[in-house]
Every structure is written in structure tokens, then in C-alpha cells.
Amino acid sequence: MIEPAWGLLRLLGGLGALVFLGYALLAVALPQPREFRGLERLAFSFGTGVVLLTLWMLALTWRGQPHSLAGILLPLAVPAAALLFTPRGRRTLSGDLAALKAPGRLHLQGWDWLFLGLLTVLLCGAFLRAILYPMWAWDAIATWGCKAKVFYATRGLDLTCIEAHNYYPNLLPLLLSYLYFCLGRVNDHLVQGLFPVWGTLLLGLLYSLARRLDLSRRQALGLTAFLALNGAVFVTHLYIAYADLPLAFFALGAVGLTYLWLADQAPPGSLTLTALMMAGLAWCKYEGPPLAATVLLAAVLTLTWLRSPGTWRRLANLSLPLAGLILGYLPWRLFALQHNIHFGSDHVHSFYPQQLVQAVSYLAAALIQPYYFGLLWPGVLLAAIFLGRRLWTSPALFLALFVGGNLLAVLLAYTLAPTSVAEFPSYVRATLDRLLLHFTPIAALLVGLGLKALSNSRSEPS
Amino acid sequence: MLSNWKSLLTRILIAIWGLQVLWLFWHLASEAGDIARRLGRGDVGAAIRREDPLYSWSEALTTVIPPNATYIFLDNYEAGKEIEVRYFLAPRRHLLMAPEIPAPFLFYAFHQEQALFLLQRNRTNPPGPGARAALRSGALEPVDIPGPGRIYRVDHTRFRWGFYD
Numbered sequence: 001m002i003e004p005a006w007g008l009l010r011l012l013g014g015l016g017a018l019v020f021l022g023y024a025l026l027a028v029a030l031p032q033p034r035e036f037r038g039l040e041r042l043a044f045s046f047g048t049g050v051v052l053l054t055l056w057m058l059a060l061t062w063r064g065q066p067h068s069l070a071g072i073l074l075p076l077a078v079p080a081a082a083l084l085f086t087p088r089g090r091r092t093l094s095g096d097l098a099a100l101k102a103p104g105r106l107h108l109q110g111w112d113w114l115f116l117g118l119l120t121v122l123l124c125g126a127f128l129r130a131i132l133y134p135m136w137a138w139d140a141i142a143t144w145g146c147k148a149k150v151f152y153a154t155r156g157l158d159l160t161c162i163e164a165h166n167y168y169p170n171l172l173p174l175l176l177s178y179l180y181f182c183l184g185r186v187n188d189h190l191v192q193g194l195f196p197v198w199g200t201l202l203l204g205l206l207y208s209l210a211r212r213l214d215l216s217r218r219q220a221l222g223l224t225a226f227l228a229l230n231g232a233v234f235v236t237h238l239y240i241a242y243a244d245l246p247l248a249f250f251a252l253g254a255v256g257l258t259y260l261w262l263a264d265q266a267p268p269g270s271l272t273l274t275a276l277m278m279a280g281l282a283w284c285k286y287e288g289p290p291l292a293a294t295v296l297l298a299a300v301l302t303l304t305w306l307r308s309p310g311t312w313r314r315l316a317n318l319s320l321p322l323a324g325l326i327l328g329y330l331p332w333r334l335f336a337l338q339h340n341i342h343f344g345s346d347h348v349h350s351f352y353p354q355q356l357v358q359a360v361s362y363l364a365a366a367l368i369q370p371y372y373f374g375l376l377w378p379g380v381l382l383a384a385i386f387l388g389r390r391l392w393t394s395p396a397l398f399l400a401l402f403v404g405g406n407l408l409a410v411l412l413a414y415t416l417a418p419t420s421v422a423e424f425p426s427y428v429r430a431t432l433d434r435l436l437l438h439f440t441p442i443a444a445l446l447v448g449l450g451l452k453a454l455s456n457s458r459s460e461p462s
Numbered sequence: 463m464l465s466n467w468k469s470l471l472t473r474i475l476i477a478i479w480g481l482q483v484l485w486l487f488w489h490l491a492s493e494a495g496d497i498a499r500r501l502g503r504g505d506v507g508a509a510i511r512r513e514d515p516l517y518s519w520s521e522a523l524t525t526v527i528p529p530n531a532t533y534i535f536l537d538n539y540e541a542g543k544e545i546e547v548r549y550f551l552a553p554r555r556h557l558l559m560a561p562e563i564p565a566p567f568l569f570y571a572f573h574q575e576q577a578l579f580l581l582q583r584n585r586t587n588p589p590g591p592g593a594r595a596a597l598r599s600g601a602l603e604p605v606d607i608p609g610p611g612r613i614y615r616v617d618h619t620r621f622r623w624g625f626y627d
Contacts, residue, residue: 004507118483125490128497132506138542141549153529153553161530161555162548189507229483235490374482375475382475386468454468 007183007190008131014182015046015197017073022048024080026273027092034095035267037211039204044273046201047253050246051280051328052076054174058157058331062338066155069181115221122228123200126238130192133239140241143168148176149186159341167343169332171284172243192241199238202249203228206441209256210448212265219451227444230374233433234440243285244434250284252441253277254295255402258321259445262302262395271317275324282328290409291438292325298401305397352415355424359414362428363407372433373440380443383450390453399446406439516543516583519609520550523581526605526613527554533579534571534616536561536593543583561590568592572601573621579605580614 022045027033033041056076060067083089108116135145143164150162151173159166179191203224210220228234237245254277260266261274278295281288299318303311336343367377384391384400391400413435419427500506511517527533532555537544539558548556557575559568561582569592571577580602582589589597593614596602601621602614 125494125497128501129493132497132500132510134507134511135549138545142545146549146552149549150553158553161553187507189510226479229486230479231482232486232489235486370482370485374486375479379475382471454472457468 004190007187008193010182010184011179011190011193014179015194017077017182018049018053019045020049021052021076021080022046022050024083024089025049025052027089028083028086029272030267030269032268033092034099035269037208038099040208043201043205043208043249044253044276046198047250047280048273048276050171050175051276051283053178054171054283055279055327055331057174057178058170058335061157062335067151067177067181068155069178072178072181109218111218112221115218115225118225118229119203119221122235123196123203123238126199126235127193127196130196130239131190133189133192135188135192135241137240137242139243144172144243145176145188145241147173148180148191149188151177152180152186157335159339165286166341167336168286169283169288169328171280172241172246176241188241192239195241195245196238198245198249199228199234202245202252202441205249205252205256206444209252209260209445212260213445213448213452215448215452215455219455220448223444223448223451226379226447227376227441230376231370231372233372233437237434237437242434244437247281247285247288247291247438248441250277250280250288251291251295251438252445254281254292254321255399255439255442256445258295258299259395259398262299262398271320274321275327278321278324279328282325283332284328287435287438289325289329291406292321292328294402294405294409296322296325298398298405301401302395302398305392306395350416350418352417355417355419356411356415358424359411359428362414362425362432363410366432366436373436376440376443376447379447379450383447383453386450386453386457388453396446396449399442399449403439403443403446410435515610516546517550519607519611520547522607522609523551523613526607527551527579529553531555531578532557532575533581534559534568534575534577535581535583536563536590537583541583547581547583559592561587561593563590563592565592565595568596569621572596572616572618576618577616578618580616582612582614583610585610585612 019042023041025048026041026045030036036044053072053076057067057072060071065071084093135141146162146164147159147170150159151157151170154161157170157174175194176191179194180186183190206227207220207224210223211217215223237248254274257266257270257274257277261270278292281292281295296318299321300315303314308314333343335341366372380403387396390396410432414428417424417427500510512521530553533551534557535544535547536559537547538560544558548558555575557571557577559571572580580593580596582593589612593602596616597614599620601617603617605613605615607613
């Protein structure tokens with residue numbers, strides 16, 4: 001009994017250290033950190049800490065230094081602690097401590113309790129499911145978990161003994177191996193506690209963003225439950241060690257902040273945070289850089305289409321998220337080049353038009369298949385109808401372009417996939433739900449905008 | 463009037479979603495039951511993995527195969543078990559080959575990759591042509607580890623290779 005509890009404490013300590021690293025950096029990098037809500041700061045601190053720590057682990061291997069817990073954490077934790085002693089860091093810390101001492105009351109009512117109760121039951125169940133069962137899902141043991149085990153055993157990013165899509169970015173395997181260092185050994189059931197925690201942060205972030213869209217607490221909680229409890233894909237990813245949930249987290253952070261910035265509702269420093277989320281996207285998974293590119297493309301198209309005052313200046317401001325994308329993409333690319341890691345072309349060989357026709361029907365079926373995402377995508381369609389012309393005359397256009405663009409990108413990806421005719425249906429079945437998961441939280445934001453439009457039309461005099 | 467049909471559509475969607483939530487909890491009920499049963503019995507974590515004979519066999523193999531060694535695993539990828547064994551035995555270097563691999567290819571792999579062990583996942587299947595030839599050559603020595611598969615120690619130095627012109 002004592003050993004599992006001690007292991008759980010060590011895991012939470014490791015996760016807490018990541019939040020601390022991100023918190024300290026954001027305390028000085030953002031002009032007014034307390035402009036962000038508590039849940040937002042918790043989520044962004046964690047995401048930032050993860051990006052920082054895993055890039056540092058990559059740098060350690062590059063310098064030929066073997067990984068150890070002290071070698072990974074101390075060189076980051078000491079400067080992070082020092083940042084909190086700077087005037088801005090001290091101000092932020094004292095403000096947060098004061099807020100912690102006097103927490104506000106929640107005053108939950110009826111539906112609030114129901115939504116919160118459903119989410120609590122789901123997340124507690126997912127946490128137990130994650131930490132009590134060993135790693136078992138295909139990609140977890142074939143790629144992410146296997147690499148993590150190798151990195152931990154070899155004390156570095158050693159890919160000489162494994163052939164598992166070696167060109168894939170390594171944020172997740174390095175993070176898992178860091179947690180193994182925290183746990184003191186490979187414990188592939190306890191380490192999966194990372195995923196429900198990450199899912200909780202994603203849902204917390206969605207809730208906060210929904211509140212920023214002027215949704216009431218009940219509506220925001222309902223929207224969060226609507227994402228989490230729609231179909232089985234999101235739920236399953238809360239306890240399998242796949243990189244798709246982390247990717248969805250970074251996508252939500254990057255897109256949510258960019259939307260707020262386009263709508264002039266973003267707290268100061270949002271673009272800096274967007275850059276860090278873009279770095280996470282690019283460094284998390286092979287699909288990350290294209291996702292990040294669609295964030296930028298959708299933002300550019302929105303600014304150009306809406307032609308609001310200061311368009312050129314705002315277009316230039318997007319260079320900051322672009323820098324984030326490069327920060328997340330370039331180090332691994334250079335490392336791979338230097339270590340002769342061949343970048344796979346196994347995903348892109350040629351153009352197969354017959355696959356496009358098939359992919360359209362598979363995609364359409366997946367969007368209404370209750371097992372995948374329940375009623376989320378029909379909800380998106382309804383939201384688009386409610387938004388009406390606001391969909392192309394307001395920054396909502398950005399979300400629509402991002403979601404629509406990625407649906408097209410999914411189709412394009414299947415058109416380029418080099419599979420046999422017999423293999424194609426099972427290839428789609430094995431990948432489509434995950435590809436859609438990457439941007440379903442953003443689809444939920446669109447549903448939130450639809451809800452807001454509905455509330456506004458109710459309050460308007462007829 | 464306009465907002466009426468919107469409200470109606472929203473209510474219908476929420477009602478169907480409510481039913482869908484009930485279905486989801488029903489769908490997850492069997493997993494929840496398994497969690498509760500296992501928690502009651504205390505057989506969670508690594509104990510679950512030990513229920514799999516392939517894992518127990520792999521665990522025994524780790525005492526024989528050094529962490530820096532290379533082994534050749536004879537199995538079909540489609541069976542989905544090779545990935546598990548590779549994971550259990552990581553960071554040992556893993557090379558997958560089909561059980562029907564002919565002798566020249568297998569001998570070349572022994573030599574080129576300096577493989578120290580040959581693993582066959584299914585003990586009940588007879589060795590393929592390559593493994594049979596290697597056994598006859600005397601370069602394979604069976605290691606007695608009970609489990610679903612077979613393991614042989616390989617003397618790769620006996621497989622000499624080169625160009626002779």
C-alpha cells in the first residue's frame with residue numbers, strides 16, 4: 001500500500017515540477033499574468049513546462065550528457081526559482097498566494113452540479129483506468145512507450161536499438177522517460193496518470209476559453225461536458241498513452257488564444273503564449289507542424305478577409321507564433337539530420353484520386369458515427385447555422401477556417417497515403433478518429449460560439 | 463419565431479446527447495466493473511501483465527538476453543505479438559523476420575547484425591527452413607526457458623561472409 005502511494009506522490013511531484021517551470025517562465029514572460037484565469041494559467045504553465053523540459057532533454061543528448069533526474073531538473077529549476085525573485089516574478093507570486101488564501105465561492109446550482117458531477121465521475125474513472133492497468137494500446141507500446149523505455153534505459157535519446165518511426169518528434173517519449181526518472185524505474189501503469197491529468201487540463205482550458213466567449217458558467221460547464229462525454233474517442237484517449245490528446249491540448253491552446261487575439265479579447269502577452277503552444281504542437285507529433293501551419297494560415301486569411309484596422313501590423317505580429325512553430329520544429333529536425341535519422345516519406349508517395357472518393361465517405365460517416373464523437377459534429381453544424389453571416393463577418397471565421405481546413409487536410413492526407421486497395425479501409429479505421437480528435441476541442445469552441453449566438457438571439461427584441 | 467426553432471433544435475440535440483451520455487456510461491460499465499473487481503482483489507498494475515504468458519516468458523528472457531544484445535524474432539507482424547515482445551525486451555535490439563525466412567537471408571542477418579539470440583514466438587510451430595538450417599549448422603544452442611516460445615543462443619561468428627572473386 002505504501003509503495004503505490006509513494007509512487008503516486010513521486011508522479012505528482014514530477015508533474016508539479018513541470019507546472020512550476022512553466023509558471024515561473026510565464027510569471028516574467030507575460031506582462032500581466034494574473035489577467036489569465038487560474039485554470040488557464042495552470043494549463044498553460046503545464047504545457048510550457050513540458051515543452052521547455054523535453055527540449056532541454058533533447059539538448060542534453062545533443063551535448064552528450066546522459067539523462068538523470070538531477071541533470072534534467074536542476075539546471076531548469078534553479079533559474080526558474082530565480083525568475084520568481086525578480087520584481088515581476090515576486091509581484092505575480094505574491095498576488096497568486098493572496099488569491100489562494102482567499103478563494104472565491106463557487107455558488108453552483110442545478111445543472112452546474114450535474115455537469116461538474118459527470119465530468120468528475122469521468123475523470124476519476126479515467127484516472128483509475130490509466131494508473132491501474134499497464135500500457136497496452138498499440139501505438140503506446142509500438143512507438144511512444146517503447147521509445148520512452150529505451151530513452152530511460154539508455155539515459156538519452158538513443159534510437160540505434162529501435163526502429164519505430166524514428167523521425168517522429170519526441171516530446172511524449174522524453175516526457176514519459178522524465179516521469180520514469182521521477183518514479184525511479186519504468187512503471188508503465190503509474191506513468192499513464194499523465195494522460196487523465198492532461199485531459200483535465202484540456203477541459204479546464206476549454207471551460208476558461210468558453211467563459212471568455214461570454215458564455216455563462218452553466219453553458220461553459222455544459223460545453224465542456226459536451227466535448228468530454230460525446231462518443232468514446234476522447235474518453236479512451238484519457239487512459240491510453242497516445243500523443244493525440246497532448247496534440248489536441250496544444251492545438252486548443254494555440255487556436256483559442258489566436259481567436260481571442262483576433263477578437264481583441266486576448267489578455268496581454270497572448271501571442272507569446274500562442275508561440276509556446278505552437279512549439280508544443282510542432283514538437284509533439286508528426287501531424288503537429290501542419291496543424292500549426294493551418295493556425296497561421298487561418299489567421300492570415302481571417303485578417304485579410306475582415307480587413308479590420310491595423311491589418312498589416314497584425315499580420316506582422318503573427319511572426320511571433322511562427323517563431324514558436326520554428327522553435328518546436330527546428331531542434332528535432334537538426335538533431336535528426338546530424339544523427340542521420342531518415343525522415344520518413346512513408347506517408348507521402350503519390351496522389352491516389354480513388355482514395356479521395358472513399359475518404360470523403362469515411363469522413364462523412366465518422367462525423368455522424370455516435371461511437372466516435374457522438375453529437376459533437378452535428379452540434380458544430382447547428383452552431384454554424386446559428387452563427388449565420390457572423391461566420392464570415394467576425395473572427396468566428398478563423399475557427400471555421402481552421403476546422404474546415406483541417407477536415408480538407410485529413411482528406412488530402414488519405415489521398416496521399418500509400419496503401420493497397422484492400423488495406424485502405426482498415427488504415428482509415430485505425431487513424432481517422434485520432435486525426436479528428438486533434439481539432440475536436442476547437443470544434444467545441446465553435447459550438448460555444450453557436451450557443452452564444454443563440455443566447456444573443458433570445459435576448460434581442462423580436 | 464426565429465429563435466423558437468433554434469431553441470427547439472437545441473433542445474432536441476441536448477435531449478439526444480443526454481441519451482448518448484447514458485449509452486456511454488453503459489458502454490463503460492464493463493470496464494468500471496473490471497476496475498472494481500481488480501481493486502477488490504488487489505491484482506492491478508504489473509499483476510495484470512503477468513496474466514499474459516507471453517509477458518512472463520519475455521520477463522524470463524530478460525535474465526538471459528543482455529540489454530545491449532541483438533536478437534532476431536521470428537513471427538508474422540500481423541499477429542500483433544511482435545510489438546509486445548519488442549516492448550517487453552526494450553532496449554534490446556529487435557529484428558523481426560518471417561518464420562518462413564530462407565537460410566541465406568537468416569544467416570546473413572546473423573552475421574551482419576551480430577545477433578546473439580533467435581526467438582520463435584510459437585513453440586508449437588515447427589521451425590522454418592532458415593531456423594532448421596541454422597540448427598543443423600550447430601550455430602544455434604537451445605536455451606530451456608518454459609513459455610509459449612522458443613529461444614536459441616546464436617554463435618554468429620560461425621556465419622562468415624564475404625566476396626570471393
